[in-house]
Amino acid sequence: SQKRRILSSLIEGELNSFGKDLASRLEKARRALEGNIAACGSALGLSASKLGASADRALFAGAERLAVLGASLNSLSPLKVFDRGYSLCEKEGQPVKSASALSKGDQITLRFADGSAEAEVTGVSVK
Incomplete structure (x- = not known):
């Protein structure tokens, strides 16, 4: 009857409000997560670049050291x-x-x- 319709309307309104609030929170969380993923991706790219440069320096230093040792060994031959x-x-x-x-x-x-x-x-x- 009348009370049921009013109660049903109130519950429906609350559910709609809750659904909108939940959707809003989910959208905020999604945007925050996308921002975090982008920041982590940038940090990962920077770390990979630094690692590559460090590996190049280590290889170059190793090659120079090997050349010096080779020349030294050759001189003792x-x-x-x-x-x-x-x-x-x-x-x-x-x-x-x-x-x-x-x-x-x-x-x-x-x-x-x-x-x-x-x-x-x-x-x-x-x-």
């Missing part, structure tokens, strides 16, 4: 000593470190930058 005109004397496959280790008639191998030569000791002079 026995083959570079041969390139400067030195040779290696071997007797029975072992390096000869002193003239006193040789005797007349010994068979030796002389190693150079571009090859080797077999020789026989014809005399030894020790200081």
Whole structure:
């Protein structure tokens, strides 16, 4: 009857008001969330850019260090000593470190930058 219609109308009005309020709150939350997502995306992009630059610097520093170590290792190479005109004397496959280790008639191998030569000791002079 009349009371039911009034009560029903009041409830319907409250539900409509609640629905509008809920929709408004949801829209505000959606916009805030979109703003947060955009801010996080920007921060992530900046972090990725910084990380890429840092990785590039680390790789460049590593490459420079490797080049320096390679040059240092190359300068210590026995083959570079041969390139400067030195040779290696071997007797029975072992390096000869002193003239006193040789005797007349010994068979030796002389190693150079571009090859080797077999020789026989014809005399030894020790200081």
